[in-house]
Amino acid sequence: MTAISSASGHLIDDGPLTRYHRRLIAACSGGPFLDGYLLSIVGVALAGASAELGLGAGELGLAGAASLVGLFLGSLLLGPVTDRIGRRVMYTVDLLAMIAASVACLFISDGIQLILLRLVVGLAVGADYPIATALLTEWLPRKRRGAVIGWLSTIWLVGAITAYLVGFALTSAFGQEAWRWMLASGGVFGIIVMLLRLGAHESPRWLVANGRIEEARKAVSDALERDVTTEEILSLAQTEEAETKANFGSLLKKPFLRRTLFCGLTWMCIALPQFALFTYGPIILGQFGLGHGGAEETLGQIVLNLGFLIGSLPALRWVESVGRRPLMIWTFVAAAAFLLPLGLFPQGPGWFVMVFFFLFTLASGAGTILVFIYPNELFPTSVRASAVGLATAISRIGAAVGTYMIPVSLSGLGAGPTMLIGFGLTVLGLVISITWAEETRNKSLSSLSTKVMETVKIPG
Template sequence: MPNNSVSIKEVLDSGKFTLYQIWICTLCFLLAFFDGFDLSLVGVALPDISEYLNSTSAALGVAMSAGNVGALIGAFILGMMADRFGRKNMLLVSAFTFGIFTLAIAFIQSVEQLIFLRFIAGLGLGGAVPNALAFGSEYAPSKKRATLATTMYAGVAIGATFAGLFASYFLPRFGWQSLFLAGGTVACLIGIIALISLPESLEFLVKRNTNIDKSRIRKIVSRIAPLYGTDNNIDFVSSEKRLAGVPFKHLFKDGRTANTILLWMAFILSYYLLWLILSWTPTLLKKSGASSQEFSLAFACVNMGAVFATVLIGILMDKFNPLKILKIGFFLAFISVFIFGYFASSSFIIVAVFSAIMGFFVIGSNSGLMGLAAISYPADIRGTGLGWATGVGRAGSLLAPVAGGLMLTGNWSVNYICTTNAILALVVILIIFIMQKVNSK
């Protein structure tokens, strides 16, 4: 009989970050990658889809929002289901759902079909990132959790960057359909790899604690900390107190109410600004005179800047006060969106540079919010916390495509659209300032 208890936190913090843990985080990164790739495909392809379907910007804005409605529902449902039925199962559901239905978009013949398929694909997209971040974070040493969470989230930005680069070559040669055929197929392949090689969350297995789970736990621990895994006298226990009842209610218990509400408010505004950029940057640049290859490359630059910011902000949040880092990030996001709007009709080189700067600060700061959510909740409710934060945040992403479409239909200038919406980054700073005051009490 085991006579010594060791927590999962002790196992993860006991030694080096192993190749096995790196592989797990890499798979989570790849799932986030194809989330970003598939999310960005519609934005990049939107001008060509508009011509193919002979549709207006306002109608396509509804189609974009339909995907975000699905993502909102998916984030809520799949996040909570992951806390009850396991992260791996819900990650696989997410991956195959957004892969299969993204593939199907290549065959649309109407805006209505695009709306339907974006909604279903959105269900998977909504569950992919919060579950991938929660899953990867639970295999990370505690001192590296924010860094690894934001690094995995960088997969979204890298995927979106790749979508822009991929589109710049394939869009003019093979048409917009080729983007969805490739994106959906490879996403399903990643899902198959995850099915075969991804373990279940250690914290989840420990808390479920069946006889089969005990064997699986020891096998996984042996690959992370062999000295613990091969000692049959050790009983592995959860790092955190088990929270009884429905996970959702614990988001508002033990002093978490104010932080949860404020975090949701910040996510809504941040997602709005993020999705305004992801949905309409190619169209805004086309309005300013860019060719399909130029706006695809500029869109890639938006996300390329975000890649570096996403990794950097996690490192800074682990070293310094996370809320102070986020305040600086969102202030620079405000400046960058304003400047992008001013220079949107300049030469391609200038547009590309300011696109990268805007992506660096806007998407990087949004990544910082993901990292903050990942470290704000205990393991029992981490999937629920991340799911609800991103799900509520999707309310902003619902509004952004429609709002952008209405602004373009109303013939707003690119400069005016960017200047007006950049102000929201300042409101996020105010929310973070209030969070700081709440936490200092």
Template sequence: MTSETTRKTRLPEQVRPLGEALDGAAMTRLHILFWLLAGLGILLDGFDFFVIGVANPLISHDFRVSAAQKGLISAAAIVGSVFGAALLGPLGDRIGRRRIFRVDLWMFVVFSLLCACAWDVWSLMAFRFALGVAVGLDYPIAASYLAEILPAKARGRWLVAAFSLQAAGILLGAVAGVVILEVWPHTGSWRILLGFGALPALLIIWLRRRVPESPRWLAQNGREREACEVGRALVGSPVRVSDADRVRQEATPEGLKAFLQPRLFSPRWRRRTIFAAVPWFLMDIATYGVGIFTPTLLASLSLAGANSSFIADDIASTKGTAFLDVFLAVGFALAIVLVDRVGRVPLQLTGFAVMTGALCVLAVAGQLPGGADAHLVLVAVGFGLFNLFMNLGPNSTTFALPAEVFPSEMRTAGHGFAAGCGKLGAALGTFLFPVLLSSVGESALLYGVAGTCALGFVVTYVFRVETRGRSLEELSGAQMAAVAPRVTPP
């Protein structure tokens, strides 16, 4: 009788608060399933990121586009993603993460197919812009959803692992590009390349149909029973919604403020907004500028044949790019291993530093006697180091950090703004890269991009806040908003 009474009195203590239970849970198969389903949308971004670089020379030949128009075609989807992430992303804080998951992929399917049917350069730009809105919308939703369900001790590596699916998308794009160009080496192949993305998107839509809503969002929005059900499924034991789970650090903005999010620039959150957004902006100038035009740059530097056709050059540079993109996967693998051991900030600082040096190596290779043709080893080392440390460092950490440093009620807004700034940098990089490549040359352009990476290092160091090992509740608390940056070795 006594032991039974003791068990009954202890039972309420075992029903832990939702947030505490989620942060302290062990990774389960359900966590991994939800992680995969949320992260698959990022795969599509990687696919589109690579394929447009392969399609660019074909589109340019088919539509006889100028250098400026070529930059606009590449930048159109990225500009659309700025709107999708920064302006529409905050909808995830208002209507939930799950609903957005349903909409953005259908948009991707529709506009991928419309891109394949474009009748001129302007219609292609319009469809690419709309496609970018869908891609940008998925970024803050996926990151916020994952941050809210993952255990604290594993949050960093699983966030980075989700973003690493971008590399899988890039490799998928590389395989699709090589196969399509080898099977049908014609100018019109770009239509198949751009329309192909609808197939994986349809598969992801079907797989995502059973993804539940974020339990933290449910708890803050009065749906406590559902929050406890989802939380129990993830944790494996009963949970309860506590006052800490219900509390909001900020009131829900209404009207135009719900899209413009002025609270991100209030004194309370300004440091975190700068820390989350500016390095991402600077990193994406380099990442998208160099990444999308790697096939073009390789052809310009060393792979263009004197008597070969432009399609043969495109196939050769695509194969070379696919080889160099292996370093992207290695970089992501190292980031997954190190991010919760070393920390986000040290990896970001190291990445920016090595990216700066790698771009300088590429610039020097083009200035040496004989040009890059005579120094292929330097070209391979430069591109390899850039891709490796980009993904080991800022390309991984800038995705994870905004999902951790903002509270739940403004998490998709904060991450969306940071992602939007990143995509704005990407748009600048992709638009200016072909124009500057033709006007100032490879070496001067690469030195300039190296400067943006160096500036990213400085901003990261000045505004750094390390999130490794901290719960979301600790990071979201009022006492943390204005905290001095944790001292982190560079």
């Protein structure tokens, strides 16, 4: 085994990637996979649910946006709870809620029940964002941190694509009447993820920050596959104590406010157009005259979701080789360039629409990997989960409003103006990134936290 002493570097930041890390990566990946699945399967199910339950445009919008409202509340309220009581406890509780709400969808009889259950699903998803990403970030060596945390966004896309494949299969076999089984299928994946999470250790950074030195020593010893001494853990504790101390209120004040707004607003600008496609993809494609309902539009949605996934794969390398800031900026440049033609020429031929939609998904997929990386790297252990939760909440305010308005915009304004609104959002994200994006590649978490007091200046 490779021995890492406190003299040779940070016990975790400069440590090896072990078998435990790989198991933890798989376990933490299960959460984003399930999140992507649960938030996307509704895109296929809504057509059948709308027909059977008689949903109007307003109820349809609420059914699509309910999970985002829940996600806002779950991330905002449960991120601070995770910082207070630890990552590991919440790691399981949120999965139980996901499973229960999914299974309950089998018994939906009206639109209100659908909206409420989607709200509960969103609460659980919102809790998992800060839990899984903070836990994994605090265990990873810095040279692998960006790519691995970015992978969580990629596996989110895998979950979304799986949702549409399941939805396509069920629609093809049983018609739109299978919508209840589509929504309930998330419970099966939830049980699998829960089994993957058995045996996970608490974050050693959180343990030492809370004075639980011996627990941290045992956890790190198991992870590094060697006997870590108390002196090494005390050295780790001294490094963590040097971090900037903060509480939830600190995220809304100098010097962290700019980082909070940057993470939340850029995440919103990436997420809103994506959620529009994830939630209403078949409906949007139908507005452009593609497909004739049911399985054909769902198949087009699968192609677009593959674009998000394919675009994210090279970005996992670029985020370490090129850096976070350039990747963020060029993502918005490309996404805006590919949305603009769809807004200007909504009556274009089918191949034109699909080509530019697909190019947009490639560009947006590359930027997606940054939405978990930045909030986990820019904030200290004391508020890391809170910061991820708050950034998620900010992004979902816009995403929930936007998702609710999509059916209204499509029916009232049309496909072209709706795409131009998406173009405006990507330009806003570009301006924010040029102004505020920092480079965090290959830097220790403690140094990023400490440095903010000197490097972040917010206009008074």
